[in-house]
Amino acid sequence: MSETTVDPKQYIIKDEPYYEAIDSEIELYESAYAVRMPMMIKGPTGCGKSRFVEHMAWKLGKPLISVACNEDMTASDLVGRFLLDKDGTKWQDGPLTTAARIGAICYLDEIVEARQDTTVVIHPLTDHRRELPLDKKGELIKAHPDFQLVISYNPGYQSLMKDLKQSTKQRFGGMDFDYPEADLEVQIVTKESGVDQATAEKLVQIAHRARNLKGHGLDEGISTRLLVYAGQLIASGVDAQAACSMTMITPLTDDPDMRDTLNAAVQTFLG
Ligand SMILES: Nc1ncnc2c1ncn2[C@@H]1O[C@H](COP(=O)(O)OP(=O)(O)OP(=O)(O)O)[C@@H](O)[C@H]1O
Ligand SMILES: [Mg+2]
Structure with missing residues (x-):
């Protein structure tokens, strides 16, 4: 043996x-x-x-x-x-x-x-x-x-x-543990994804809107990980709305109303 x-x-x-x-x-x-x-x-x-x-x-x-x-x-x-x-x-x-x-x-x-x-x-x-x-x-x-x-x-x-x-x-x-507060999360998303700070701020604002929907149609809010994904795509030249939809909406929910709500939040900040 x-x-x-x-x-x-x-x-x-x-x-x-x-x-x-x-x-x-x-x-x-x-x-x-x-x-x-x-x-x-x-x-x-x-x-x-x-x-x-x-x-x-x-x-x-x-x-x-x-x-x-x-x-x-x-x-x-x-x-x-x-x-x-x-x-x-x-x-x-x-x-x-x-x-x-x-x-x-x-x-x-x-x-x-x-x-x-x-x-x-x-x-x-x-x-x-x-x-x-x-x-x-x-x-x-x-x-x-x-x-x-x-x-x-x-x-x-x-x-x-x-x-x-x-x-x-x-x-x-x-x-x-929980998602970091806004300023810190902006810093994390900027550093981890290479996106500019202004865009990171908008991504974090969208996430805050979505996190309020937890328990009201969403099982979990948009995670810091997904914000980093969105930032990476945007930093590599992908259109911001397409990037958000791919990383911050599609993985989260299949409910058409909820997707509309999230899309509206993306429009508000990045449209
Ligand atoms: N405080 C932080 N400092 C630096 N990066 C962070 C921080 N919080 C989150 N991140 C970023 O978020 C990403 C996801 O974090 P991580 O993989 O540690 O999540 P987790 O809590 O382990 O999630 P899961 O429960 O799904 O395993 C990391 O890869 C990193 O980019
Ligand atoms: Mg983990």
Whole structure:
């Protein structure tokens, strides 16, 4: 039986991921990391959660292993499994196991999508034990001192059927994220997309209109991510209205009335 080893360096982020602080989240996260508190990052899609975690991993100089969770994911996908190859059986660590061994920050994106029997594997890692039993392999891993678990969570589309158990939730410290306030969002869109500031201001104004429609026909408002997309297209020469329609309307809704409303907002600011 053989094992593969991983080089932590491959998970180190070399270049600073651009991140504008909204509040004191950088300092708060540093304090949480200092005591290795597992963290839950809450907020709507495209508001900067992943970027924040990438920035923090870079700032702390720790490897980052990210996993996009989904409902088909099993505990083995996180922890690892035996593989058969021409030389026989080989154990392959899953991303959570690798992170615990090398002392990485493990970011489980949209953990609520995973089934509960998958979610419970993180329990022993997220309390005083800081250990991960590999039942199939008969090994008990003590997490590396630098290991930290971070999960993301979008409170918007959580239903009662699909939520984390209290016994999972109460293993984490939490941070609320939201779209940045207007001035900061203009700065982010300008910097990330290369569009001029005046146009970025208009895009942000349109987004503010649309965000007021959340719960009144829209499930989610226009995210910062979509504003960056719109800015990128405009900066590359695409007509502003076509760019907005492609990035800020079409992906959001199929409802013809809602599309009209959003188109009218685009017209108002960019027409
Ligand atoms: N504070 C910020 N500083 C810099 N860029 C930001 C910030 N907030 C958002 N962005 C921009 O918005 C984009 C989307 O952010 P990100 O991918 O982190 O969203 P997310 O919250 O992880 O969304 P999802 O829940 O869909 O995964 C980033 O690629 C970046 O361009
Ligand atoms: Mg993300």
